[in-house]
Structures are given as structure tokens and as C-alpha cells.
Amino acid sequence: MMKEHCNILVIDDEQVIIDSISKIASLEELTVDSSLPGKVAFEKISAKDYDLIICDIMLLEMDGFQILNELVKRNVDTPVIMTTGYSTIENAVKSLYLGAIDFIPKPFTIDEMISLIHRAMRYSKLLEAKKKNVESVLLVPCPSKYYRLGYSCWMNKELDGSVFIGASDFFVKTVEPIKLVELLNTGEILTQASPCAKFRTDDELAHPLYSVLSGNIIERNEKVIEQPELLEKDPYFDGWLYRIIPTEFDYEMKILIPCSSDRS
Amino acid sequence: MFRKIGTKLILVVSVTAVIIIGVFSYFNIERQTEVLRAEVQRHANQLSESVKNATRFAMLKNDRDYIQQIIDRIGKDPAINDVKIMNKEGEIIYSSRPGNMGKMLDKQAESCYACHAANRPLEKLSMKNRTRIFTANPDSAQVLGIINPIYNEPSCSESDCHAHEPSAKVLGVLDVTFSLKDIEKQIQSNEIQGAVLAVVAIVAIGFIIGFFVKRYVDQPVKELVNATEQVAAGNINYKITNLGKDELGKLGRSFNDMTKKLDETSQQLYQSTKMASLGQLAAGVAHEINNPLTGVLTYSSFLLKRTKDNPQMQEDLNVIVRETMRSREIVKGLLDFARQSVPKKSLCNINEILDRAIAVVANQVKLNRITIERINDPELPEITADANQIQQVFLNLFVNGIDAIGQDGKIQVRTSHTSLSPRGITQIKNAVCGKTHSLIDPQHKIGGMSSIKMKIKSNGNEGFVYLDPIYGNHRHYFGINLDKGSSNNLSCPTCDMSLIDKTAKCPECGGPVYKIPVPNQGFIEGCASFKDIWQRWGYVDAAGEKKFVEIDITDNGCGIPTENLSKIFEPFFSTKGQRGTGLGLSVIWGIIDNHNGVISVQSEVGNLPAGKAGGTTFSIRLPQGNTKAFV
Ligand SMILES: Nc1ncnc2c1ncn2[C@@H]1O[C@H](COP(=O)(O)OP(=O)(O)OP(=O)(O)O)[C@@H](O)[C@H]1O
Ligand SMILES: [Mg+2]
Ligand SMILES: [Zn+2]
Ligand SMILES: [Zn+2]
Numbered sequence: 008m009m010k011e012h013c014n015i016l017v018i019d020d021e022q023v024i025i026d027s028i029s030k031i032a033s034l035e036e037l038t039v040d041s042s043l044p045g046k047v048a049f050e051k052i053s054a055k056d057y058d059l060i061i062c063d064i065m066l067l068e069m070d071g072f073q074i075l076n077e078l079v080k081r082n083v084d085t086p087v088i089m090t091t092g093y094s095t096i097e098n099a100v101k102s103l104y105l106g107a108i109d110f111i112p113k114p115f116t117i118d119e120m121i122s123l124i125h126r127a128m129r130y131s132k133l134l135e136a137k138k139k140n141v142e143s144v145l146l147v148p149c150p151s152k153y154y155r156l157g158y159s160c161w162m163n164k165e166l167d168g169s170v171f172i173g174a175s176d177f178f179v180k181t182v183e184p185i186k187l188v189e190l191l192n193t194g195e196i197l198t199q200a201s202p203c204a205k206f207r208t209d210d211e212l213a214h215p216l217y218s219v220l221s222g223n224i225i226e227r228n229e230k231v232i233e234q235p236e237l238l239e240k241d242p243y244f245d246g247w248l249y250r251i252i253p254t255e256f257d258y259e260m261k262i263l264i265p266c267s268s269d270r271s
Numbered sequence: 272m273f274r275k276i277g278t279k280l281i282l283v284v285s286v287t288a289v290i291i292i293g294v295f296s297y298f299n300i301e302r303q304t305e306v307l308r309a310e311v312q313r314h315a316n317q318l319s320e321s322v323k324n325a326t327r328f329a330m331l332k333n334d335r336d337y338i339q340q341i342i343d344r345i346g347k348d349p350a351i352n353d354v355k356i357m358n359k360e361g362e363i364i365y366s367s368r369p370g371n372m373g374k375m376l377d378k379q380a381e382s383c384y385a386c387h388a389a390n391r392p393l394e395k396l397s398m399k400n401r402t403r404i405f406t407a408n409p410d411s412a413q414v415l416g417i418i419n420p421i422y423n424e425p426s427c428s429e430s431d432c433h434a435h436e437p438s439a440k441v442l443g444v445l446d447v448t449f450s451l452k453d454i455e456k457q458i459q460s461n462e463i464q465g466a467v468l469a470v471v472a473i474v475a476i477g478f479i480i481g482f483f484v485k486r487y488v489d490q491p492v493k494e495l496v497n498a499t500e501q502v503a504a505g506n507i508n509y510k511i512t513n514l515g516k517d518e519l520g521k522l523g524r525s526f527n528d529m530t531k532k533l534d535e536t537s538q539q540l541y542q543s544t545k546m547a548s549l550g551q552l553a554a555g556v557a558h559e560i561n562n563p564l565t566g567v568l569t570y571s572s573f574l575l576k577r578t579k580d581n582p583q584m585q586e587d588l589n590v591i592v593r594e595t596m597r598s599r600e601i602v603k604g605l606l607d608f609a610r611q612s613v614p615k616k617s618l619c620n621i622n623e624i625l626d627r628a629i630a631v632v633a634n635q636v637k638l639n640r641i642t643i644e645r646i647n648d649p650e651l652p653e654i655t656a657d658a659n660q661i662q663q664v665f666l667n668l669f670v671n672g673i674d675a676i677g678q679d680g681k682i683q684v685r686t687s688h689t690s691l692s693p694r695g696i697t698q699i700k701n702a703v704c705g706k707t708h709s710l711i712d713p714q715h716k717i718g719g720m721s722s723i724k725m726k727i728k729s730n731g732n733e734g735f736v737y738l739d740p741i742y743g744n745h746r747h748y749f750g751i752n753l754d755k756g757s758s759n760n761l762s763c764p765t766c767d768m769s770l771i772d773k774t775a776k777c778p779e780c781g782g783p784v785y786k787i788p789v790p791n792q793g794f795i796e797g798c799a800s801f802k803d804i805w806q807r808w809g810y811v812d813a814a815g816e817k818k819f820v821e822i823d824i825t826d827n828g829c830g831i832p833t834e835n836l837s838k839i840f841e842p843f844f845s846t847k848g849q850r851g852t853g854l855g856l857s858v859i860w861g862i863i864d865n866h867n868g869v870i871s872v873q874s875e876v877g878n879l880p881a882g883k884a885g886g887t888t889f890s891i892r893l894p895q896g897n898t899k900a901f902v
Pocket of ligand 4 (some may be wrong): 777778779780781782798799800801802803805
């Protein structure tokens, strides 16, 4: 028996958030379901088939991270996006570390939310296709000595201690075709799990990429700015974004996922 | 009741007094009794001698009536119980009590015992042996008896009237007995007197001791106890007055010193705690406000998309969206202020940031006829900082300066650079054990900064030691009594993993060395026996002297009274009433702290009638190096 399908499940204890997301989703003609945190949420998740879950972090009954953990335990592979009114670097890092595909601080604009939903729906489809081994999705594998933050941003340490960072193939595929790449300047500082680049697409949406590490930018890839398609063609080599000197390398490495684990 | 020191003291002293005075009185009365008795004895002996002498002639003449007469007369004396003379065989031949005449005395009887103990006839006896004290019948007073042997003299044996054998040495015995009634009365009154005296003395001593204990022990102790209770209850400013010059007074003075120090440190802590709690408040507010803001933002933007054909409405909605976005930024700023966000640092030129800040206040300065004087360090190095935040710092300082001046005045802005040894200025912001448990303890602050907490075992004692978080400073706090120089074991409070480097020895004392990993910044090492102050942080030492950029902003305004100096960095402290929120300087403090910098203030209150100009200087020191704050 096929499960009933719905696009988005919002887990939040604030009605205004549920209403807001419903409004935004209606613009994209997506269906939204909502749930209070706690058991009810899990009942809904097992009863229906969702493309995406948007979950608040600061919940009274059950903390959003607990929900995230519980979903991993129950082998639910629906992508999860965390959101909170208490947006700190720590919360963002923790969300991505625990398996959320994205993080969005409140209050968000319609455009921010739409771009996020777009990525997530694409992510969901890619995952589906990958599961069914559809030939048309040609994923470029991440080199095994690379590390990544969540699924989006990768890093590769050079012998001289500098680190190359870029966007993963999977992330690029959730946003392509990319019309414009916006990068920070050399000398500026990156903070782990904060936006480090913006990819603009034809539909006027801007997609932020969250940095894999903190550090000082010593070089940026001007070629990517000129030819954004480099990102799609060769995301792990010619499509790199920055070379940085990491500032908290050992500390931040602990929450990164080795790409070698993708091959199992 | 015996819980009080004073009561205990009084009790001990009283018991001692009772014992001493009691023993003394006892022996005193004993001695007096003895003296009295000896006196009576002597008197009796004399009397008995007199009787013997008085009757001597009559005896020689054997004038029995005359002898009886003398004895009767003597016997009339009320003090004298009985006078009798016995012959050798023990027959009473004369007596002042007629009933006794002719009675035979048992030689074993008490009165004869001394002489006849060995059935030996009476010979020469000492006076002591001739006297005896006895009770004739149980209900009468004690009686003292003295016997006086009558010896055979040549005149007796040669007398013609009644001859005694010359071989007999003792012819008879004169026995005089005295009633001791009077003496006993006197002894008794002596005893009573002594006892009364003793009791009076004991009570007097008790009162005197009691008074002194109350005055010099009880009251100060009570005051000390009261003071500790006051301090425990939070009244940290409580002072002990009426301090004597004795040890208790000294104790009181060190108590006052202690509370003063406590007060000072708590003042310092106050600022950081207040900032922290304000941070929590801000975080809570941010969380609460962001939900409704989301609604406003979504619905207004939604309407904006839906009303593309209504320009008037678009305009209004745009205002709502714009203002909501502004609110979003303000709340974000609040979170930044709450130090929940990392400053966005990049290389920047302080002189340029100052230019921009001055441009913002240029109009206001001109209106108030204030001049801004610049003294720029042309070789000022660029530093890593969040330019926007630093600009806000300068702006707040300028606005405060303008407020302080009012009209007509000068603000001087000076930049310079210095370098300082890392020791004594570098804060250890992160420290972990081998298993990466953090050792930083925000609960226990030293100099306002989170200390480094380690478990310590020393001589069987176990507790915690809190290391001074400033490299090279040694205001460590030891939670246990530490026998300095003993072999201490230091370990992680979470997993107990040792922090002692077994391969190293302290170069000062040869003792053990602790080695604490600082993530990405090497290790802190130091003398683990705390006998000396050896410490090394190779990572920081290798970076050499730390370079700083200094910015001094001086105004010649009204100045800040000394009593306000410690308060101005507190959130919501303002002397400007409705016009000021009192957040300016506390925001500055947070930003500078976030940049690992320090801000200090010097001020002089002006007194224009006296011709004394006032003024205030805020000095900021920012590290040039790119050692990012560990948040
Ligand atoms: N340059 C100065 N000269 C004299 N007093 C000053 C100076 N700077 C600050 N103060 C004193 O410190 C207080 C606190 O300053 P702060 O900037 O924190 O708050 P405020 O200026 O009163 O209000 P706000 O800046 O939030 O509008 C001021 O009210 C003032 O009494
Ligand atoms: Mg101010
Ligand atoms: Zn540990
Ligand atoms: Zn030593």
C-alpha cells in the first residue's frame, strides 16, 4: 500500500511559524503538514511519506536535536532542516553534525525559505534516484581523502597546511544551473557553519554555502566566478572556491565526515 | 548552654577557684584547730603542775582534808571537768567529784593506756603522751585529759609520817580533765567563718571572671559570629567595629580585610556576570521575538508578491518589510552583543575606521563647537578585527565625549602601537585533557576570567585546583590545603586522566610538571608542586612579543566621579536619565573583550570655579596578531 504523500512536515510549537511556512509553500504549490514536537511527530512521520521535515531547535517538550537523533535511530532518511530563533554558530554546527541537511535562522524571508525548499526538494529527489540507481544521476564521487560538513561543503588539506574548500557535487546538483557565484574577498575570515559563498540561479534565488572550516582566505578561485559551470563539471578540483589558512583545524575537524565513508 | 565559649571559660575558672579555695580553707581550719588544741594542752599542763605544787606540802604532811579542799576548789572552775589523784594501784584517792572517790581504775582504761600499754609502770613521759582527748559519754562534749605522775622524792621516803618504799619510783598520778566545749565552739565558728569566706571568694571570682569574659571574649566572639552570618547572608559590606588590640581584635581586622577583598573581587565579577546574564536575557528575547518577526516578514512579503498591480500598497508594504528586516538586524545585534556570534574579523586599519566614525559625528561636533584633534601613528599596523564593531566602539566613545563636553571643547584621538611580552597578558581561553574534556571552568573566575580546573591529589587529600587563566600570572586557587612541594597528582575532573608529564622535570625545583593541551596552540606546562612559579607556553612564547594597537580617546568634559568609575561599564548604568540607555559602554566592553582586547578609563572631575579642568581618557588596547578568540 502506498503511503499518503505530503511535501513538507513542520515541527514547531509556534502556530505563526507553521502558518508562515504554509503560506510560503503555497506559492510553490507544495503541501504542508504540521505537528507539535514529541510522539505525535513520529506518528505522523511513520504514517505519511514526506519529502522534507522542517524542525525547530528550541522546543519545550523535546529539543530539536533529540528529534534529529531519534530520526537517525529510526532510519528515517527524509531530509531535515533545522530552524531556530536562537541562531548561533554552535546550533548550526550541531545541526549539520547530527545529520540535518541545512540550517535556517528565524526570522527568514520568503526568498530564503523558498531557496531552501528548492534545494531540499531537489535533494530529496536525488536521494530517491540514487536509491533506485537511476542512471541519469551521475554523481561525481568525492575524493576519499577529502572531508565534508554535512553534504554541502568539502575541504582538502595541502601539505603546506593550507586548505582548499569547495562545494560538493551533491550540493551543486541541488542548485544547478548556477548563474552567478558570489565569493568573499581574500583576507576575509571564514567561520565554520556560516555562509561563505552565494550561488545565484535563474529563478532569482540565492543559495548560501556553509563553510566547512574557520580560517583566513588567502586565495579565491577567480575562474569559478567567470565560469560558474566549472562547479558542475569538476566540483572537487578545478571548481574549488577558496584556499584558506584554517584557524581551528584540529578542533573543527572532529565534526567533519570523511568522504572515504561514502564508498561503503 | 555549654556551646558558648564564655560559659565554658567561666565554668572552668570557677571549678578551679572552688578547688583551690576549698583546699586552702580546709588546711587553714585544720591548722587553726591544731593551734587551739596545743594551747589548751599547754594550759592544762600548767594547771596540773600548779595543782601538784600546791598539794605537794600537804601531801608530805599527809593532810588529806587540805588536799581535798584544794582539789575541790580547783574543780569548781567550769572549764575543769574533774581533778583526781590515784595511787599506784589505780584507786582514786582524791577527786573533785565526790562520787569518784575510792573507785578503782582499770589500768587498760583509756586514761591509763599511755603508761600501762606494756603493763609497764609509769615512768617519765613526754607531754604529748600524757594528754588524751576522748568523749566520756556519747552525748557530752569532748574532754581533754592530762596525767601528771607524782614521783617518789627523797623527802617522801624519808618523811616520818607515812613512809614510801624508796624503790618505788611513782607514787601516784594526778589526772586533770578539761571540758573542750568552748574550744569546740570556737573551732566550729572558725569553720563556718572559713566556709563563708570561701564561698564569698568563689562567687566574687566567678563574677569578675564572668564580667571579663563577657566583655573581652563573649562580646567580640558574638560580634564575629554575627559578622560571618551577615556576610553569609550576602551583606558583604558588613564591618566589625569596636576592635580591641588583642587577638580577637586582630581576627576582626583580618575579617574586615577579607570582606573588603571579597567585595572588590565581587565588583569585578559583577561586570562579567551581569554581561553574561544580560546575554542570556538577550538570547531569550531574541528567541521570543524572532517567531513573531517571522510571521510579519512572511505575511508582508507575501502580500508584496500578491499586490504587484497596486503601487500604493506596494509602497506601504515595502516599508513594513524594510522595517521588519531592520528589526531582524537589531535582534541579531542583540545576539552578537550577547556574544553568541563570532565577530566577523578581517584585516583592517584602525586609522581608517576612526576616519569613518568621526565622519558620522562630524555634524554634531560642529554644532557643539567641539574640535577633534588627531595624533595618528603613521606606522600603525593593520589588525584583525570586526571593522563594524570597532567603529561602533569609537562612535559610542565620541558620543559620550560630546555629551560630557556639552559646548566648546576638544576631543583628542591618539593611535600608537606597542609590543608586550605574552606573559601576564595572554589569556588561556581553552584547555583540555588528553581526551579533549574541557578544563575551563566558567563557574570559578580568577580576575574575572574562567579558570582552569584540575583535580588535585596531595598527601591523601583530594580536591580541585583552579589555575590562573592568564599565562604567567599565579593567582591560582587551591581548593584543598596544599603542602607545597609535596608530590601532587593533577588530573582531569571529568575522566581523571593524569595531566602530569612524567618525562619532564621542573627546571626550577626538579619536581613534577603539569602539561595541559591547548587546542591548536600547543601546551601549557608548569611546576606541579607549586613550589615555584615556573610556567611555559611554547606556542605563545614562540610568537614572541605580542603586538598591540592602542587607541586613546580623551575629552575635556565633566569627568567621571570616582564612585562611578567602577559602574560605567555596567549595562544600564547611566547618569543621563531618559536620554541614555546605559548600554553604550557595556556594548563596548563586550566588543573589546570579544577581540581579546582591554579597555581602561582614567578620569578627573572638573571644578570650573576653582579653575580645574576635568576630562576623561578611554584607552583601548587591541592585539594585532591573528589569534582568534575561542568562543
Ligand atoms: N567621556 C565621558 N565623560 C564623562 N562621563 C562619561 C563619559 N563616558 C561615559 N560617562 C558616564 O558613563 C555613563 C555610562 O555611559 P554609557 O555610554 O554606558 O551610557 P549612556 O551614554 O548614559 O547611554 P547610551 O550610551 O546607552 O545612550 C554615562 O551615563 C556617563 O555618566
Ligand atoms: Mg553612551
Ligand atoms: Zn578528561
Ligand atoms: Zn618547580
